[in-house]
Amino acid sequence: MPAVTSYRGGVSNPIEIQGLVKAFGSVRALDDLDLSVEQGEVHGFLGPHGAGKSTTIRVLLGLLRASAGSVRLLGGDPWADAAALHRRLAYVPGDVTLWPNLTGGEVIDLLGRLRGGLDERRRADLVERFELDPSKKGRTYSKGNRQKVALVAALASDVELLLLDEPTSGLDPLMEAVFQQCVEDFRAGGGTVLLSSHILAEVERLCDRVSIIRSGRCVESGTLTELRHLTRTTVRAETTRPPEGLGDLVGVHDLLLEGRRVAFEVDTSALPSALAALQDAGIGTLTATPPTLEELFMRHYGDDVSDTASGASGGAS
């Protein structure tokens, strides 16, 4: 099980990035990025291709050197202390390359030993749960199986931090469920996870907090509840009398009235007064849908709608 460590100098977060810039020539892949991941949480890292998720993770791994900004990983400097820090973490890339002539079992052992040891019981258990044939050579594995090899190697290692870069893009739904269970077990043991993904359902189910990045910059960060406060709830209802005054309320948008049936969108701040108006009209049926992560996501990526909140509902339909 992951060991819980306290970090020196008051910085207690396993990952603490401030003002990170990474330039490749004249291209700024990361542009003033902030990210903090707290001890014991599963942190979702969302963004489309090219937003800078993988670059951030590679800076954290000391594979790329930061052009500017401060990066602390497990209380150390990811560039200078790379090897020592890597013994306390495991990494799974999105597109796993394996040695064509080593078997999956050999790769798991190899990576485990280079990280400083494997939990034998967990290794056997994971191989079985992921239904992996460890006797096949690397060249014969499909994308999903290569990913399983890297996942088993990472999850069977005794580490306190997992860096997962779109780790499930090749897994089928059954294996996806196994993966989610494994991540939850890891967190239950006190471990910390940075999970880059664009499978929103996965992030929604697993993550305590989420950071959304766009063009190398963090545009939103917080718990899902916090983020939801920033957007609107969709409300549908049937009332005994036509509701009155809804249209005059500040914070109610896209009101649709058809006799006794009503549908609208409402800012979180205006939710109590809107519901009061419905109650006055006598509620028959009521459904209130919280904004999905997808809506949050679309709000930031539905290109030109990022400023006008009306884009949120449009993207979710």
Next chain:
Amino acid sequence: MTGAGMLLRHFLRRDRWMLLAWSVGITVLYWSQAVSVKGLYATQEEFDRAAVAMEANTAFIAMTGPARALNTVGGQVTWQATAFGAITIGLMSMFLVVRHTRAEEESGRDEMLRSAAVGRRATTAATVLVALVANVLTGTLVTLSLVTFPLAVPDSLALGVGLAAVGMVFAGVALLAAQLTSSPRAAYGLTGAVIGAAYVLRAVGDVGSPALTWMSPIGWYQGMHAFSGVRWWPLALLVLAASSVIAAAGWTFGGRDHGAGVLTARPGPVRADAFLGTPLGLAWRLQRGSLIGWSLGLLLTGLSYGSLGTDIGDLLGDSETTQDMFVRGGTDLVEGFYATSIVMLALMSCGYAVSAALRPRHDESSGLAEILLATGLSRRRYLLAQVVLTVTGSAVVVGAAGLGLGVGYALTTGDGSAVGTYLLAMLPYLAPVLVLSAVARLLFGVHARAALLAWVGLLFAVVVLLFGQVLQIPEWLQAVSPFDHLALVPAEDFGWAPFLALLAVAAVLSGAGQLLFRRRDIEVR
């Protein structure tokens, strides 16, 4: 068979440059023998003398084939070119066949093709046809090049037709191997083993047990006796063998599932052994095949040079060009020849030393370095393991070349002390080999993609050695080549100073490369 014609056109289009390169290369192999033999001997007496020396050299016969009519140009072409020609055309057929069958099945492209309106056997049929086109093309070019040389038409035709037929036998073997195995690598391995066995059978047969020669397709080809009373009946053996293996392959194809092989892939170990968990163990595991291959190759090349023994004087003739070419620094032709051979063997060893130094570049571009360096393995230890293996491996390869040279010489002349002499003469060349390898390491330290430029360094050293005099490259530029500094042992006496200086240069370049690698970004895909 529906669609076979369309596939054939598609294959030919994909392969056209590759086919051209192979067939022209093989033609040059034959034609250049004719040219070089014609230029080598000034008089027929000299030629006769050389022929007698060659006929008496068992090592030569084992290497090339039965000695017949060696005092004629045609006889020399047949003797020198047929064994290697047969191997080369075998390799061409193998790559061609496996590329369109097993490799396509593994990649999944074949599945896509077969889901279209294409007959089940169309791919196989089109592959056989492509192999036929390639082999007939090569045979025709060989015949034409020899006829225009000019050499006798029927014998030139026998060399070309026989070559194409041998090629088809090996194409059939490759096709059968592609049915039996379930990966391209295994298919290459099996076919390569058959080609190797055919060569060895005829080698042993030609030296003493003729029955073995008749078990080898290469033996049948050489049994056509081109330029020494050509006979055609062995061609029937080749055609019969080719059609039987192709038929057997077709029958096997009919009985297996798509993607499966008749022999199932052997499962590998489910656990890693203790050594694999270390950076050096991993490097060794990944590169041992290449190291063993290069060592064997240089051992054999050394053997073949060494087995020339003291016959060189007769073989090379007395012409001034050969004297100029081989007598560098010494007055004795034999010693001068071996001093030059040693430098050549060292240059070949660079092939290993540079490619081993470039191995981390492959790790980096394929994404393996990313996985490795994300573990507790530091960049310093990762690269150091690679350096240790490259330096040790280079020493082994250079040593194998020297050992081969010495043993070959000792076997031919009966002079046992030659083993030590030539081995000791070869070993100092580890220093310039390591310099070129270190150049690759330095370039890799600067940038992964820049590392390929290291091959330019090897090319430069080769040009300086072979054409330095002819092209009149200025002294100072020649001195840039690390091969330009060591004493030409055994023609000259060995000196420690240049050897140690070269080692120091190699160490500095390699060290700088290792430091630079620790400071740069890892290339990401």
